[in-house]
Amino acid sequence: MxxxxxxxxxxxxxxxxxxxxxxxxxxxxxxxxxxxxxxxxxxxxxxxxxxxxxxxxxxxxxxxxxxxxxxxxxxxxxxxxxxxxxxxxxVGPTNLAEQALMEQWALFALAMIEGPAIEILYADAASDAGKATILAEAGKLMRPFARLEAHLTGRDWLLDRFSVADIMVAECVRYAQGHAPLMQAHPTLSAWLERCHARPAFxxxxxxxxxxxx
Known part of the structure; x- marks a missing residue:
């Protein structure tokens, strides 16, 4: 086990x-x-x-x-x-191509999203320094969030069905969801995150x- x-x-x-x-x-x-x-x-x-x-x-x-x-x-x-x-x-890969895509999304989430998103999560939004940190880190997320926004347009999930890729990316995006302007600028991404969070397992x-x- x-x-x-x-x-x-x-x-x-x-x-x-x-x-x-x-x-x-x-x-x-x-x-x-x-x-x-x-x-x-x-x-x-x-x-x-x-x-x-x-x-x-x-x-x-x-x-x-x-x-x-x-x-x-x-x-x-x-x-x-x-x-x-x-x-x-x-939820896992059914062929080598899907395995490669799931690995790619995992690396994308780690390299492009997790670091800045965590900084946003822990920044003190009530202080000037915290506000500056949030704005700076949100700026770093604009490119990867735009990538996700474009990829998710016209589809419900990162692949052709819900998969581990959605879990891995959603758990990194979640750290930044408290910064409303960033999420509002990416409505398709926000809707996808809501679908992920509506799942009974989440x-x-x-x-x-x-x-x-x-």
Whole structure:
């Protein structure tokens, strides 16, 4: 059985959404980030990214991580691609061309969207410095968002059906959705993100996330 390490309030949200989408049984160890604990090394501390048992899985001390038999993966998008290829059915690739496209969208999301989007998510919109950061990072997203806007025109999903590509890209775009002018400038992309978030599997994942302490 697959074992996924990581809490919902982390990049583990990506494989958690995917696993819920395909209805696959798996073991979940909700390892949390050590920085969220007053004393992550305490004897009674919950399973966290500094716990020896988790460091034996991922010496970098980062979540998520996945074990599938002898295979150990420690990057969220690699985890999603593996699950989709091995167990995802139509959510995964059905041929080599689709596999290449899903890998391309994963790399696109990571290289072009995630960094600036996270900066927007954590910027203090009430401060002048935070406002400046948001404007600067939103500017970096104009080209990749325009690419998505054009690609999604006339289609519901990134491929010819909902797939792991939508999960991986949507989870990166989500970080920037709080900046309304950016999303309003890309209505087709915004509508696609709403479709992604309306899926029962996303809603189930999000309920798990909201149930965790912030």
């Amino acid at each position: 697959l074992t996924l390490y990581g809490c919902y309030r982390s990049r583990a949200s990506r494989p958690l959404w995917l696993l819920t989408e395909i209805g696959m049984e798996f073991a979940h160890r909700p390892v949390i980030q050590a920085y969220r604990l007053a004393d992550p090394d305490a004897a009674d501390a919950p399973d966290n990214t500094r716990s020896p048992s988790f460091l034996a899985v991922n010496p970098l001390g980062q979540i998520p991580a996945l074990t599938d038999g002898d295979l150990v993966l420690t990057e969220s998008l690699a985890i999603c691609l593996h699950i989709a290829r091995a167990y995802g059915g139509v 809603q189930a994942m999000w309920a798990g996330r909201m149930a965790e302490p912030a």
